[in-house]
Amino acid sequence: MFLTYVYRELRRRHRQALLIALGLALGVCLVVTVSATAGGVRDAQNDVLHSLYGVGTDITVTQSAQRGSGDPQQFGMNPGSAQKQGQRFSRDAVTSTMGLALVADKKVTSIAGLRGVNAAVGGLTLSSMHMSGKFAKIVGGSSSAGGSGSGSAAAAPSTTTSGSGAPSQAPIKISSFTIAGVDVADQTIGPLSSATITTGRTFTAKEDNAAVVVVDAGYAKQNSLVVGDTMKIAGVSFKVVGVSKSASGAANVYLPLRRAQTIAGEKDKVNQIYVKATSATQIAAVKKEIKATVPGATVTTAQDLADQVSGSLASASKLADQLGTWLAIAALIAAVAVASLLTLSGVSRRVREFGTLKALGWRSRRIVSQVLGEAVVMGIAGGLGGAVLAVAATRLVGVLSPSLQATVGSSGVSTSAAQSGLPGGSSGPAGALSSLSHTVTVYLHASVSPGLLAAAIALGLAGALVAGGLGGWRAARLSPADALRRVD
Amino acid sequence: MLYELTGVTKRYVQAHKNVAALDGVDLSIAEGEFVAVQGSTGSGKTTLLQMLGALDRPTSGAVCFDGADLAVLSEARLCALRSRAFGFVFQAFNLIPTLTARENVETALVPHGMHSAERAERAHAALAEVGLADRASHVPVELSGGEQQRVAIARALVRAPRVILADEPTGNLDERTRDEIVALLEELWGGRDQTIIMVTHDSRVAGRASRRLWLEAGTVASSRYAPEGSNELAPATADELGAVPARG
Incomplete structure (x- = not known):
C-alpha cells in the first residue's frame, strides 16, 4: 500500500514532482560541479606545487645569505701579460645559488632526528657560468674586437674607458645553467622527486660521487644532449644517464650531491634541506621545531608556497573557494526552499485526504512517512539527475580544458634569475620564491569521483527530506477535525 | 450505554469571536441505535459527530464511549479507537483519488x-x-457519485466497527441514489447490529432512523424515537432526551 500510494501520488502530481526533482537536480549539479572544479583547481595547484616543490616534500629549509657574505666571482678577464693579448680564454665558475647560505650537512641529520619528521635530505643548488672569448688587445688608444662573437649569450661589457692605451672590448660568449645536487640515497624527496625520467635512468644509490648527470628535457633539447652523451661542468666531463621532465624545470642539470659539493668546492655543505613529515597534521609542529633547531632558517611549507602562487590559477582557486562555494550553497538552499514550498503547497491541497486517513485511524507518523516517501523518491530522482548533469558539466570542463597560469615568487629579490636573464630555474621552492619568478601553465580538469556522486545523491535526498519533513510535519500537526472542517 | 455525553461544550474562535459550536450537550446513545441528527446550518451537527468519532476533543465536558472519556484519552488511544471502533462516511465521499x-x-x-x-x-x-x-479496480473518477459513496460505506464497514458515523451521506446524491444508499445503511444496521449515527438535512432520510435528534444553537432541542415497527416518529418528551432507546 505504501509504495502503491507513493507511486500513484507522484504520478498524479507528476508536473510538481518533476519540478521539485529538477530544482534539486540543478542545485545538486551546481554543488557537484563547483566541488569537482574546485577539486580540479586544487589538483592543478598540487601539480604546480609538486613540480616546484617535489612530490613527497612537505617542508624545505633554507637560510638566507648574510649581507656582504661571499666573495666576488673572479673570472680572470685581464690578459695579465702582453703575450696573452688576443689569445683565446675559457673560464668556468660554479657557485652556490645567490641569496642562499650554505649550511653544514650535519644539520640535515639534526632535522631528520626531529619528532614528526619522516625523512630529510640535503640539496645543493648551484649556478654554473661558462665564459669564453679572447683576451683584449691593447692597440694604443683604440680597441679591436676579436674572438668568437657568435653565441647564445654574447655580451659586450660596457666599461667606460677614456684616454689612450685602454684595453679592447672583446665579445665574450657566456652560457650558464643551474645545477641541483641530489641526495642519491633518497630521491623520493628533493629536487628530482617532482621530475619524471623520460629516457635513461636516475641515479643509483652507489653513484653518490659519480660523474653522471640527469639533464632536464628542455635543456637537453636546447643543447642537443641525449642519454650516453657527455657534457662538461667546470672542466670535468659528466656522462648523461637520464633525461627528466618536470613542469617547473626545477634545474637544468642534476648531479649526485657529493659530486656537486666537489665541483662547487663546498665539501659537506648544502643550501637546501628537504623534509617529509610523518603526517600532514605534523607539518606545523615540525616547522616550529626546525625553526628552533636551525635559528634564522627560512622554513617553507607547501601551504606557504600555495599562498605565494599568483596568476589565473590562484584567481580560479579563490573563485572556486569563495564565490563558487557560496553560489552552490545558495543554489542548493534555493532548490530546497522551492521544493519545500511546493511540498507544503501539495500538502495543503491534500488536507482533506490526510484528515480522512486520520479519521480512519492512521497515525501521524504514518502520514509523515507517506509524505517523506514521496519526497525520498523525488530526492533520489533529483540527486541522480543532478549527478548526471554534473558529470555532463564536468565533461564539458574537460573538453574545454581552460588553461590556468600559476606564477610563483613574482615578488622575489632583485637578483632573480629571470631578471638577470639567466636561463633555467632554481631547484626548490625557496629558490623559486626568493630568486625566481616562475610561471607554469596547467590545464583545468574537473572529475566527478564515485564518492562525489554518492554525496550528490545524498545531497538531493537530504534536500528532499528537509522539504518532505516540513510537509510531513504540517500534515501531522493537523487535527482530523480541522482537516475535515476545512472541506466544509 | 455506548455513549454518555455530559455538559459537552466546544468553542472556536472565528474572526476574533468566541463561537460555541456545542453548548452543554447532555446525551446518551445506546448500542445498536440508528440516530439521525438534524438541525439548521451551524447548529453543531458535524461538531457533535466529530466528538462522537474521537476526531475532536470538547472544550469542556465529557464524551464517554464505552466507559472511556474521549476528552482525556491520549492521541495514540484515540487513533486506535478510530481504527477499530468507528467507521466514517462523508458527504463528499473523501476517497483517495489515486487509489x-x-x-x-x-x-x-x-x-x-x-x-x-x-x-x-x-x-x-x-x-x-x-x-x-x-468495480474494485476502478479509481473514484471512473465511478458515479452513488458508487463512490458505496465505496466509502464499504471502507467504513470493512473492519466491522461498533459505530458508523455518517455526515450527510446522501447530501451529494440524486434522489434515486439517495434512497439506495439509505436502504443500504438500513440493511447494514438491521443485519450487523451496528450503531449508526447520521447527520442529515433530509427529513425523509431522517425518518428512516430509530431516533431523531434536533440540534439548535449547539444544544439538543429534541430527541424522538420512532414507534416500533414503523417509520413514524413518536413525540419526544423531556425525559426521553438521554434515555435508553428501543431498538427496532
Missing part, C-alpha cells in the same frame, strides 16, 4: 497491520457487500 475502489477500502485496514493479501480479500468482500465487486 482504486479496493485500495480505498484497504486504507481502513492499514492501521491494523494485516498482510496485504488478507487486506485485499477483506476489501473485496466489503465491496461485494455493497454491490461493487465488479
